[in-house]
Amino acid sequence: MKSILGQYTPVAATLATLVLVTGCTTATYTVQVDAISQPKEKTAEATPPAQSYYIHSKNPRLDETSLRYKEVSDYVKTALSGKGMYEAPKPEAADVVIDIDYGMDAPRVKFETVSTPIMMNTQDRVEIRQVTHLELQSDGTYRAVTQDVRVVVPGTPEFAGMHEEIVPLIVYEKYLKVSARENKENSEGKAPAEVWSVNVSAEDKSQELRKYIPILASATADYIGTNTKESKSVTIDEKDDVVKFVKKGM
DSSP: OSSSSSSSOEEEEEEEEEEEEOEEEEEEEEEEEEEEEOOOGSTTTOOOOEEEEEEEETTTTSSSTHHHHHHHHHHHHHHTTTTTTTEOOSGGGOSSEEEEEEEOOOOOOOEEEEEEEEEEEOOOEEEEEEEEEEEOOSOEEEEEEEEEEEEEEEEEEEEEEEEEEEEEEEHHHHEEEEEESSOOOTTTTTTEEEEEEEEEEEEEEEEOOHHHHHHHHHHHTTTTOOSSSOOEEEEEEEEEEEHHHHHHOO
């Protein structure tokens, strides 16, 4: 992944789908990111690059006093700090308002193609082998006697191709949505312009939302201020520097 440390640029980023692929010693996450830049002319002309922010929940159902919300917001703040942004001492002094939303959607059924190898045993075969043994003679001595013996050798397993089967899986989508808008009052019925937004989600069998939040925040970090132009796949390893940075917290 690219470094999360860099110059902040206003951007609108949408949709990232995170798919978890587990390994033996570490976990690797494949992230689908679709980031769309926001032209500067769509924000206030005299607005300088936003550096300070005020953060709050975009979802009224989220309790901002809960430990979970504080944990999530701390991960987001850490990701923003990697872009040179900082929390304003007072809400009214912030350049932008950061809206966050997170959670896990209801389970749904997803059909997946599973491939398994087909192994087949070869036929048993008969071999003639020579066996030598000692035979007692009438004079009390021994003589080596060699005989041919028929031996059945069992067949061995051999790869015979792959078998593909479509199976239903119950998956859960975990998501984190982070967006920034100008910190000003509505004017002439128009809402303040959105500066950027990044949506990240992970869809798999896991129901551990808390485990995924720092990974989702890490995926968000490198795509604030970027434009992918089209959906792209990005791999995130749990040992990546950006993940360690976000997990460390403020």
